Amino acid sequence: MTVSAQNIPAQLAEIIDDFQSMEEPERLQLLLEFSRSLPDLPEHLAGQPELLEQVVECQSPLFLTLEIGDGPEEPVEIYFSAPPEAPTTRGFAGVLHEGLNGLPAAEILAVPDDVPEQLGLTRAITPLRLRGMSAMLARIKRQITDARAAA
Structure with missing residues (x-):
């Protein structure tokens, strides 16, 4: 099944x-590869935790x-900080x-909220962990919405 027809x-x-x-075992291995490829915070954010929002559901x-x-077609840069032991x-x-990184805000806002479930990890990962990913996506969308409202 291909998902590209959706938003x-x-x-x-x-x-x-x-x-x-x-x-499923290969999916877990792929998730581990994504954990290794998560970039570090850029220098201007490193050591400044007050500039980051905690996703407490994780x-x-x-x-x-x-x-x-500023513009609707400008790219959104997303930065994460998570410990290597997670x-x-x-x-x-x-x-x-x-x-999602580098996409325009409108494209990110249109992403369905059920993306975490679409990865096919529901039997391998606890529901609590899947809620954490859903919360990450929700925070990203909320920060975009808040920034647009403030502009």
């Missing part, structure tokens, strides 16, 4: 398709922030980073 940006649809084409400490351009949380952040 899912091509780069995120490709990730979802990759997950869906695999068996079982491990995860923080995120966005940099949003591979599931980092993996979900890595999926969202690779799937």
Whole structure:
């Protein structure tokens, strides 16, 4: 099944398709690869936790922030901070980073809220962890909405 027909940006649809084409153990391995590929915070954010918002629904400490351009087609830059000893949380952040980073705000806002369930990890990952990824996506959308309202 391909997900690209929905309001899912091509780069995120490709990730979802990759997950869906695999068996469960392979999906967990792919999630671990995403955890390893999550970039570190850039220098201007490192060491400044007050600039990041904690996603308290995550079982491990995860923080995120966005940099949003002025225009509606300007790219949204997404930054995450999660400890290396939290591979599931980092993996979900890595999926969202690779799937959404650099896209215009409108495209990110249109992403369906059930993207975490579309990865096919519902039997391998606890519902609490899936809620954490859903919360990450919700925070990203809320920060975009708040920034647009303030502009």
